[in-house]
Amino acid sequence: MLLNLKNIVKTYHGAETNLKVLSELSFEMAIGDMVSIVGPSGEGKSTLLNIIGCLDTPDSGSYTLKGQNIYGKSQEELAGLRSQYIGFVFQQFHLYQRLTTLENVMLPLVYQGINRRNRIKRSEEILKSVGLGKKLQHKPCELSGGQRQRVSIARALVGNPSMLLADEPTGNLDASTTEDILQLFESLNREGLSILTITHEQSVANRANSVFKLTSGKLIEQRYAA
Numbered sequence: 001m002l003l004n005l006k007n008i009v010k011t012y013h014g015a016e017t018n019l020k021v022l023s024e025l026s027f028e029m030a031i032g033d034m035v036s037i038v039g040p041s042g043e044g045k046s047t048l049l050n051i052i053g054c055l056d057t058p059d060s061g062s063y064t065l066k067g068q069n070i071y072g073k074s075q076e077e078l079a080g081l082r083s084q085y086i087g088f089v090f091q092q093f094h095l096y097q098r099l100t101t102l103e104n105v106m107l108p109l110v111y112q113g114i115n116r117r118n119r120i121k122r123s124e125e126i127l128k129s130v131g132l133g134k135k136l137q138h139k140p141c142e143l144s145g146g147q148r149q150r151v152s153i154a155r156a157l158v159g160n161p162s163m164l165l166a167d168e169p170t171g172n173l174d175a176s177t178t179e180d181i182l183q184l185f186e187s188l189n190r191e192g193l194s195i196l197t198i199t200h201e202q203s204v205a206n207r208a209n210s211v212f213k214l215t216s217g218k219l220i221e222q223r224y225a226a
Contacts, residue, residue, distance in 0.1 A: 001064075002163060002194050003052065004028040008061035010047055021047050022058065023217030029196065031162070034189040036197045036205035038222070039214035045198045046167060048214065052196065053086050053165050054078040066162060083112060087156030091168035093148045095140040095155075101127060102136040105155045112159060126154045130184060146177035153184065163194040170204055182207050 010022040021044035029035055039045050050056040051063065054070055055078075063070045066085055070078065095104050102123055109119040127133055130150045140148050149169065156164055166185070170178040182204065189195050189209075197208060205211050211222040 002029050002031045002033070002066065004062075004064045005052070006062045008048075008051065008058045008063065010044070010051065010056075010058050020217060022051075025061070025218050027212070027219050029163075029194065032189070032192055032194055033210060034185070034195045034197075034208045035210045035212070036199060036208035037212050037214055037219065038199055038202055038205035040200055043214045044217060045200075045214050049165055049167050049196070049198045053088060054081045083108070083159065085162045087159065087161035087164045089149070089152050089156050089164060089166040089169045091171040093140070093152045093172075095148060095151055097140050100137050100139055101132060101143070101151050104140070104151055105158050108155060108159045123154070123158055126158045127151075130154050130157075144177070145173050146180055149173065149177075149181055150184070153181075157188075157193075161193075163196065164188065166195065166197045168199055169197065170199070170201070178204070 005025060005027045008022050008025040009020070011018050011020045025048070037045055037048065047056065051058055054065070057071070061071075065081060068081070070081065073081070096107075102120070105123040105127060106119045109122060114122070124133070124136065127136060130153055132147060132150055132154065135143065135147060140151070143151065153164075164185075170181055173181060185195055185197070186207065195208075197204065199205050212219040213222050
């Protein structure tokens with residue numbers, strides 16, 4: 001099992017009211033799964049992704065990732081888990097505008113202490129695998145939206161994660177480019193990468209093998225993999 005969440009509760013405390021966004025939520029994902037979680041804005045999808053991605057912690061409940069219970073771990077320990085197991089892809093790309101495509105993708109390897117020669121070699125290989133082998137020295141402003149998203153995917157993959165977490169990865173893309181990115185995800189999944197996509201678009205969610213809807217703080221099964 002890749003991850004298991006059980007009875008997760010998350011509440012945001014305001015000055016006048018408290019908002020419970022996740023309520024006794026349980027969910028599990030096997031190694032090699034391709035799963036989508038769909039739901040409208042404000043239902044807690046990004047909160048759930050942040051907990052799964054070890055960017056946030058629940059108020060209560062258990063979360064096991066690759067056999068490790070993440071509840072109670074320090075921020076340093078959570079950062080180590082993210083670096084070892086998780087790659088992130090976001091709607092806004094989050095690329096450094098002054099860096100080249102190659103330099104953007106190399107960044108996670110800097111934090112992992114990989115030497116420069118191996119950082120370059122690994123990053124070039126990943127960029128070629130996502131169809132950007134001829135764009136190594138281009139900066140983000142010189143790339144299309146789809147190409148920038150491919151750079152962010154390459155950056156997420158360069159550390160060889162166990163799981164790719166994608167938060168509205170096609171939200172800023174046109175229909176044709178969305179199809180390209182979804183086909184890339186499907187290809188990566190066929191190669192064995194576990195992928196969890198958060199989206200408000202049902203058509204995007206339906207490309208996964210398993211689909212869940214987040215509503216009233218809980219996940220409801222829409223479709224399981226055959």
